[in-house]
Amino acid sequence: MSALRAPLTVPGFESFLSQVGIADALPSPSSHRTVYRAYLRRMQASAPAALERDFIESLGVLCLTDKKDDVLMWAHYAGNHRGVCVGFDSGAEPFDTARKVSYSEQRVAISDDHRSDDEQLVQIALLTKSTHWKYEREWRAVKRPVSDDEKEYYRQLLAEDPQSADAIANVLASEGGPGQYEFESSAIRVVCLGAEMSMDRKNEVTTIVREMAPHVRIEQMELDKRYFSLNSSRVPRTMKFSANP
Incomplete structure (x- = not known):
């Protein structure tokens, strides 16, 4: 895996704390910094992959x-x-x-x-x-890969707008994950x-x-x-x- 997930920036981390309702529970800016440093240590130790294998x-x-x-x-x-x-x-x-x-x-x-x-x-x-x-x-x-939800969306789109057939065909022909492609x-x-x-x-x-x-x-x-x-x-x-x- 070539790409790693980097830690959140300070603003991003503060935003995360607010989203999960933790920010108000931390009494002072120093406590925020302590939690952020602990978060950085954990991220640096694990070096998680940016995208799932x-x-x-x-x-x-x-x-x-x-x-x-x-x-x-x-x-x-x-x-x-x-x-x-x-x-x-x-x-x-x-x-x-x-x-x-x-x-x-x-x-x-x-x-x-x-x-x-x-x-x-x-x-x-x-x-x-x-x-x-x-x-x-x-x-x-x-x-x-083209997901099942995306395929269903294209089916509905084609039913509503038959003129979109060429555009949909181009997407399905150009995508599809691993496999053989014609040219x-x-x-x-x-x-x-x-x-x-x-x-x-x-x-x-x-x-x-x-x-x-x-x-x-x-x-x-x-x-x-x-x-x-x-x-x-x-x-x-x-x-x-x-x-x-």
Whole structure:
């Protein structure tokens, strides 16, 4: 869990005491400070999570990057350079909701008197990671579950206003928690072939791409012979891969 629940501020704590009817029972400002210090000690000792784990696990998170030529990314997520990297149109669904991840030395702390709504809190909690992961240059699209109450609301809305069908369909198609999401093939812009991919697999992938999405650019990734880096070159449409004699 990356985000922690921060203690209430002094004004927030005083407001809480008033809400629960305790403020008048404390005889002096010093007694208020004593209770507040005890509250801070308890919060610091427990370091509770900002969001419940069950709720976090009900969310779907699509993880993306804006860097196609990172050596570590290929090693970790593409079978040690034997897989592929697919580049998408950032303006197409469901990629258009992706937001950039921030990297920090400290965990995010969200106070109980934070005025953001639940969706904003989720975005804050899930869009901050340790600086150890900065090389990933990650973007995340967070997909929340649609509750039964919300579904019932949409059913009533549709019955009252049939013209809202498209808007409701867009919400239900773009949200839904973890799972598979459909997208148009036009959203694919480029397919990059791993530097260590076999010739047979390269020919298999390029054949599939050319038949199903002929508009997609195919690139071959290559390990630089001098530096620890990757280069890419465009694969001609008619090219077939073959092993050197």
